[in-house]
Amino acid sequence: MSNKPRVAVFDFACCEGCQLQIVNLEEEILDLIGAVDVVEWREAMSEQSSNYDVAIIEGSITRPEDEERLWLIRSRAKVLIALGACATIGGINKLKNNFDLRDVKKWVYGKDAEKPHLNTELTRSVAQVVKVDYLIHGCPIDRKEFTYIMRCILTGKKPEIPEWPVCVECKLKDNRCLWETGQTCLGPIIRAGCGARCPSSGFRCFGCRGYVNNPNINAAKDVIERYGLDVEVLKRKMNLFGSGNTQVTANG
Amino acid sequence: MSIKKITKQAFANFIDNLIKTATVYGVQPKGERFDFAPLASAKDLRLDYDVTLLPPKRFFQPTTETLLTFDGEGRYKSNFDNENFILLGVHPYDMVAINQMDKIFSKDYYDEHYMKRRNNATIIACDVLTPSENVFAASMGMATVSEGFDILLTDIGDGYVAEAGTEKGNALLAKAETTDANEKDLEKRQKLQQDNQKNLNKHKLKCKPSDIPNLLERAYKHPVWEEKAKTCFSCGSCNTVCPTCYCFNVQDSFNWDLKSGKRQRTWDGCLLDGFTKVAGEHEFRSNRADRFRHRFYRKGKYVPEKLNGQISCVGCGRCVGACLPDIANPVKVFNRLVDDLGLL
Ligand code: SF4
Ligand code: SF4
Ligand code: SF4
Ligand code: SF4
Ligand code: SF4
Numbered sequence: 001m002s003n004k005p006r007v008a009v010f011d012f013a014c015c016e017g018c019q020l021q022i023v024n025l026e027e028e029i030l031d032l033i034g035a036v037d038v039v040e041w042r043e044a045m046s047e048q049s050s051n052y053d054v055a056i057i058e059g060s061i062t063r064p065e066d067e068e069r070l071w072l073i074r075s076r077a078k079v080l081i082a083l084g085a086c087a088t089i090g091g092i093n094k095l096k097n098n099f100d101l102r103d104v105k106k107w108v109y110g111k112d113a114e115k116p117h118l119n120t121e122l123t124r125s126v127a128q129v130v131k132v133d134y135l136i137h138g139c140p141i142d143r144k145e146f147t148y149i150m151r152c153i154l155t156g157k158k159p160e161i162p163e164w165p166v167c168v169e170c171k172l173k174d175n176r177c178l179w180e181t182g183q184t185c186l187g188p189i190i191r192a193g194c195g196a197r198c199p200s201s202g203f204r205c206f207g208c209r210g211y212v213n214n215p216n217i218n219a220a221k222d223v224i225e226r227y228g229l230d231v232e233v234l235k236r237k238m239n240l241f242g243s244g245n246t247q248v249t250a251n252g
Numbered sequence: 253m254s255i256k257k258i259t260k261q262a263f264a265n266f267i268d269n270l271i272k273t274a275t276v277y278g279v280q281p282k283g284e285r286f287d288f289a290p291l292a293s294a295k296d297l298r299l300d301y302d303v304t305l306l307p308p309k310r311f312f313q314p315t316t317e318t319l320l321t322f323d324g325e326g327r328y329k330s331n332f333d334n335e336n337f338i339l340l341g342v343h344p345y346d347m348v349a350i351n352q353m354d355k356i357f358s359k360d361y362y363d364e365h366y367m368k369r370r371n372n373a374t375i376i377a378c379d380v381l382t383p384s385e386n387v388f389a390a391s392m393g394m395a396t397v398s399e400g401f402d403i404l405l406t407d408i409g410d411g412y413v414a415e416a417g418t419e420k421g422n423a424l425l426a427k428a429e430t431t432d433a434n435e436k437d438l439e440k441r442q443k444l445q446q447d448n449q450k451n452l453n454k455h456k457l458k459c460k461p462s463d464i465p466n467l468l469e470r471a472y473k474h475p476v477w478e479e480k481a482k483t484c485f486s487c488g489s490c491n492t493v494c495p496t497c498y499c500f501n502v503q504d505s506f507n508w509d510l511k512s513g514k515r516q517r518t519w520d521g522c523l524l525d526g527f528t529k530v531a532g533e534h535e536f537r538s539n540r541a542d543r544f545r546h547r548f549y550r551k552g553k554y555v556p557e558k559l560n561g562q563i564s565c566v567g568c569g570r571c572v573g574a575c576l577p578d579i580a581n582p583v584k585v586f587n588r589l590v591d592d593l594g595l596l
Contacts, residue, residue: 031508151506160503163526164488171492171574172315172519174306176285179576188485188576212486214525216540219483223576 005154008040008052009083010073012059012066013093013123017140018084019043019058028147035154054079054153060086060093061124074130079153082126083146085139089210090125092139097122134159139208142194162192165212166205170196178204184229189215254422256430257437259411266428267294270338277311279304279341291340299341299407302384303568307346307495308339309353312369316518319365319502324511331514332368342377344397345389345452345566349495350375351400352559352566356498359558374420377401378412379444383452386569388583391457394566395448408440454569455583458590461563464552466596471589472545480585481541483577484523490547490571490580491521496555496564499527522546548585 011019023044025032039049055077061067074080085091106113126132134153136146145161152159162168166187170177178185178199185204187196191212198205224230258266270276271291278291279301286301288308322328342350350370357366377397380387389395397404402421406413413433416422433441459467491497501520506513520527523543555564571580 028508035508035510147508148505151508151510155506155510157504157506164521164524165485167485167487167489168492168519168521168524171306171489174282174287176283176305177489177574177576188487212525214486214540216483216485219485219577222483226576226578 004035004037005054006039006049006052007036007054007056008049008073008077009038009043009056009058010040010069011042012057012070012086012126013062014059014084014086014091016043016058018086018136018138021140021143022146025143025147028143032147032150035150050076052077054081056081056083057087057126058083059126060090061126061129062093062121064121067129070126070129079133080126080130081134081136081149081153082132083136084141085137085208085210087126088132088135088137090123090128091208093123135161137161137191137209138194142197145193163213164192166190166192166194166196166199166209168192169194170199172196173200175199178202179223179227182227184224184227188223189217189220254425255413255415255433255438256425256428257408257411257433258414258428258430262429263412264294267291267297267340269427275335275337277337277339288339288341297340299378299405300381301341302380302382303343303387303570304346306493307349307568307570308342309349309495309498311337311339311373312350312353312357312366313498313500313519316516317365319515319517321514322504322512324509324513328515330364332365334368334372336372336374338374338376340376342375342401343380343568344377344448345387345392345394345568346495347375347377347397347400348394349566349568351397352496352555352562352564353498354400355559356555374402374424375400376403376405376421378405379407379441380448380452381407383448383454384569386454386572386581387452387567388455388457388569389567390449390451390453391455391583392461392563392565392567395452396445406441406444408437408444411437413437413441452567455572455581457583458587459595462561463590463595464563464586465556465561467586467589467593468549468553470593470596474589474592476585476588476592477545477548478541480579481544483579484540484544485576486523486525486540486543487576488521488524489574489576491523492519493570493574495566495568495570496551497521522550544579547580548582551582552586 009019039052040047055073057080061070082088086093134149136149149159169192170187173196175196183204185199186207187199187205189211190205190207191209193209276291277288278297279286280289280296280298282305286298286304288304291297318331320328320330354370357363379396399417401417403425404415404417414425414430416425499520499522500517502515502517504513504515527543551565552563556562565582
């Protein structure tokens with residue numbers, strides 16, 4: 001057996017888009033596979049293992065059995081990484097927390113809604129359930145940031161994840177601010193690191209990387225009013241990724 | 253140094269010839285705004301622009317640059333940009349800012365990465381034709397410029413007055429078809445410059461720029477910092493768009509062999525959360541209002557102390573437009589202090 005760290009990848013409620021980003025790493029996937037031993041990864045191999053050092057968790061927690069499984073993984077892993085918005089902040093799955101769960105089940109499953117295996121709870125991020133060591137933000141994650149954080153973990157160096165908002169990267173890209181065009185961009189309160197992916201292609205930031213550490217919500221309300229918009233509009237926009245968006249602290 | 257006149261047609265020919273042999277970054281439209289970008293033809297150039305999105309400082313201090321690479325065995329290699337280039341269309345206030353940054357990056361510590369690029373650059377400046385929405389360079393005494401450029405162009409209608417400021421500029425100008433500027437041309441230029449010294453003033457400072465350091469000396473505990481910072485996002489936009497903000501953050505990263513890697517620096521900003529984080533995670537300016545105040549002290553007191561008293565805000569107005577809650581405007585803050593504290 002080699003002494004490379006043993007890595008396992010697990011998914012919960014999600015679209016598996018972030019795992020796909022890893023699969024699509026192209027040449028870097030070989031570097032990654034060379035530096036670690038992948039012992040379980042449903043998307044890429046059939047083996048399973050209960051012996052691993054690093055657990056990468058994709059997806060959010062929506063069922064009681066998820067929570068148990070996550071606790072088990074946590075107890076086995078030395079390092080636990082939350083991968084992607086679903087895992088870091090609950091992601092798009094958190095939308096349903098804005099509604100009555102019985103209604104949600106009916107909309108999604110129709111007449112099967114009450115079947116026991118379709119039981120669902122309020123959506124929680126991985127960090128709301130267990131201690132998370134590193135957060136890899138984004139929906140989907142940024143491949144460069146993922147490999148950077150992996151190399152930091154492997155070298156024992158603390159990854160530097162931006163604490164500042166998307167506006168910084170947006171300005172560095174020499175973009176015109178979307179507020180000038182009437183779009184309510186969430187950039188000023190959302191954590192950078194994506195390279196201002198959305199505003200750089202003309203779309204407002206919808207907050208997939210979660211809030212910065214100290215988002216100034218008062219300032220957001222102030223700006224909304226200055227631009228003659230309704231605070232309710234902002235609230236609705238935040239609902240996509242921000243509802244119940246908790247402040248999580250982790251090394252990442 | 254000579255002062256020439258060049259017709260618009262001769263100027264276009266001159267630029268189109270330049271492009272064939274040199275890298276030229278000229279001001280061009282970007283959506284509804286303007287930006288320095290690689291110039292492919294003189295007809296794309298817009299010397300009547302109001303203000304560029306980012307200031308030209310990124311040509312000397314790139315948003316991200318690799319300072320050195322290391323092999324993990326104790327050997328490292330410094331990384332420099334050696335390309336010669338021409339920056340075409342720099343406004344006077346931005347030229348003043350570049351002059352200030354040249355001092356900052358060469359005085360106490362000679363920053364070879366910055367200075368290499370700076371020395372590789374030829375700067376063709378131009379007087380402002382269209383004032384931007386928020387420019388107040390006139391209030392700062394920086395609506396026109398007399399040094400730093402290699403060539404200064406002034407549009408006088410039927411052509412440009414072109415003044416060489418350096419030997420490099422002189423030699424470059426010799427490649428163009430010019431005549432000596434006559435009395436009338438120079439009068440027109442003087443008129444435009446005098447107008448700019450009055451008109452580039454959308455926000456009017458109630459004091460002389462030289463009053464600012466003393467004003468700030470008495471303003472450290474003034475309520476304005478706390479009041480304004482209440483709606484500050486700490487987004488750093490007032491830093492990132494500013495031609496005289498030069499803070500950077502240095503970061504090492506490893507390659508996949510987990511021992512070799514590179515050291516990079518990226519723009520940083522004093523308004524950003526985490527900006528003052530030093531070793532040991534101790535943050536000594538973690539309060540939003542403290543960080544907000546710090547920027548005004550940088551522009552109006554600390555940096556001027558390194559620049560023989562010159563205020564380090566050139567009045568480009570970029571921060572005014574970039575700040576969504578509209579709290580970054582230096583004129584509003586300084587005027588408020590003048591009102592409350594008076595001038596000594
Ligand atoms: S974060 Fe986005 S891309 Fe990643 S798994 Fe969740 S929904 Fe899919
Ligand atoms: S477009 Fe969005 S991210 Fe970019 S500067 Fe404006 S608010 Fe910030
Ligand atoms: S710009 Fe906003 S929504 Fe888009 S990727 Fe970045 S954080 Fe996510
Ligand atoms: S003053 Fe304005 S631009 Fe500067 S950090 Fe605060 S909100 Fe952003
Ligand atoms: S402080 Fe504002 S107006 Fe002054 S130079 Fe900087 S960006 Fe321009």
